[in-house]
Amino acid sequence: MTDQKAPPAALLHLRAVAKTFPNGTEALAPVDLAMAGGEFVSLLGPSGCGKSTLLRIIAGLTEPSSGTVELPDEHRRAFVFQDPTLLPWRTVDRNARLLLELEGVPKAERLERASAALKMVGLAGFEKSYPRNLSGGMRMRLSLARALALRPKFFLMDEPFSALDEITRESLQDELLRIWGSEGFTSVFVTHNLYEAIYLSHRVVVMSPRPGRIERIFEIPFEYPRSPELRSTPEFSALGAEVAACLREVSR
Ligand SMILES: Nc1ncnc2c1ncn2[C@@H]1O[C@H](COP(=O)(O)OP(=O)(O)OP(=O)(O)O)[C@@H](O)[C@H]1O
């Protein structure tokens, strides 16, 4: 029932990736997944099923206990967390440059790349503001800009929009798709919101409760670029109902 066929010219290959933490918690059962370059994949599943663990393994932040992750070295990875984790004493532009400083990117290039990233997320004009003077949506935009300034080939996001109200969330989904369309990075996106997963993705991966494994992969048939009207079509609702039923089934 699991469709784990490799798409043509897979860029990322997870082979039997499993994780048991040192305290004995078995977070992930062996997971196989292949992703094509430029693909957008979302991970959906019950709380504690290992979504963040899998994302961190792909990001190289956590070692798998067994199995292999194949991803070309030159594919720079950027990670966006649920909490924007901004430095409150730094202005917006200096927050946007932070990761470039840590990477030792020369100053002139830092300024240029951070400023381009801020423009991309609609924060031009707020360079000298402090995080405390931004709304929640703007703080998340800044967190996205900070990661985009790295010019990643692989963009990993862990519930980045979950703390936002519905309207802000939908507008950030549209912005993210627009930026993804122009930058061409490959994305893995973790969310609890199945409509968000469907709206954004080529494929939605549904995971089982812990130890997480891939229960089912939904191919999302809607063409890109996607527009907000898609969310109110009967086809979108029907697919939503199907994914919801699958989630209920796996959570049982
Ligand atoms: N460092 C760790 N040490 C021990 N156990 C851990 C560690 N990190 C995560 N776990 C456990 O592994 C399991 C999977 O955690 P993970 O954070 O990947 O789940 P998740 O699917 O992202 O959940 P949520 O949807 O609530 O964010 C959980 O049972 C969690 O308690």
Ligand SMILES: [Mg+2]
């Ligand atoms: Mg998580």
